Amino acid sequence: MFKVHAKPLKTIKGLDLSSLAKQTPGFAGADIANVCNEAALIAARSNAKQIDKQDFMDAIDRIIGGLEKRNKIISPIEKSTIAHHEAGHASVSWLLEHANPLVKVTIIPRGKALGAAWYLPEERQITTFEQMFDEMTSAMGGRAAEQLIFGKVSTGALNDLEKVTKQAMAMVAYYGLSEKIGNVSYYDSTGQSEYSFQKPYSDKTAELIDNEVHQLAERAYKRALDILSDNTDKLKQLAAKLLTDEVIFTDDVEAIFGPRKFKSNEAHEDSRVISKDFKDGFADSEARKKKHLEESKRKHEESLKKAEEEEEQQKKDKEANTVKK
Known part of the structure; x- marks a missing residue:
């Protein structure tokens, strides 16, 4: 199922689709399609040229659990x-x-x-x-x-x-x-x-x-x-x-x-491998989010600075026009 829906996507070479399939038991074709689409969006947000395994794992998290809400106030x-x-x-x-x-x-x-x-x-x-x-x-x-x-x-x-x-x-x-x-x-x-x-x-x-x-x-x-x-x-x-x-x-x-x-049965062995994949990718995912946040913050600050400079220039131009008159 992953092979079908991931085929049109630009993924990294050697992507292990079988491990992704093990992480999505009970998923229908439409669910797999949603995971692939979400992975593509996640990769695009980080300006990545290809979709890697972590993008798919983050997508699975989002499809199963919903969107992260770290700013939610909890006592x-x-x-x-x-x-x-x-x-x-x-x-x-x-x-x-x-x-x-x-x-x-x-x-x-x-x-x-x-x-x-x-x-x-x-x-x-x-x-x-x-x-x-x-x-x-x-x-x-x-x-x-x-x-x-x-x-x-x-x-x-x-x-x-x-x-x-x-x-x-x-x-x-x-x-x-x-x-x-x-x-x-x-x-x-x-x-x-x-x-x-x-x-x-x-x-x-x-x-x-x-x-x-x-x-x-x-x-x-x-x-x-x-x-x-x-x-x-x-x-x-x-x-x-x-x-x-x-x-x-x-x-x-x-x-x-x-x-x-x-x-241990097969499910326990698989869960151990999958859990390790999630843990290894968690730090990378957090680093990506931090980088994306810092980049957004930098662009916002640059935008504010540019707006302030333009406003200051407009004031100077206005004062210069007043003096000429």
Whole structure:
């Protein structure tokens, strides 16, 4: 897909398109086209003659997370809450066997989000209860970290709770992964259920489904809380580094928590390589932004100076004309 959309672009020689493909799991053709167009715009803004890998990586960041908003005003306590929230996700996912592997975490506001984490989902054809429950636990890591460190939770976990609730509902009502509901599925593959006025199960079963969904979500939250309680010092270290650097990568997490205790699969190995690419390119990207900002500032100052000189010259010409008269 990248080969098709990158073909008309002037890219550097030897650009590894396969690594870009690994960074965009689930992207449709239109999404890939947007990444390529955005990369071209980023390269043009820096007056580059060719589009390099970092331009594509910055474009992927922008497509996934939205535009950076470094000038967004965030209070110190809010920033600390966001840092601990994101560190909670990263910590729990690192300590669980089946959670999606981490690529990077940032507390630089992007789009509507005040913080974000990039993970590389493992390509699966089928999923087990253990895999889904690890993902739910990881999603609860942010809220659990807030409760553990600050003794209260915020509204920042809205997307996490939505994800966990939908996951739990699917496990209970669709996939037959609840012992109390049993080996039944209320999934409607015809898509006609939304037009039906009657549910395919009784009120008693509906109540049982609600209870099972609630219990699954609470179990995931308690599990995340227990994991972080056993690793509070490391959680604080990771949050502190995030507050200082604003962006952390896989090797930063490993430096604090140590190597993962589980056998790495292909997704984890890929995430490590991709995370290193992002980290190596991050400094280059920041340097480019700084250079672009300095260049814009210089041009603005030159423009102001020129305007002042023209205004001064106009005054002198006016005075000279007055003297002649």
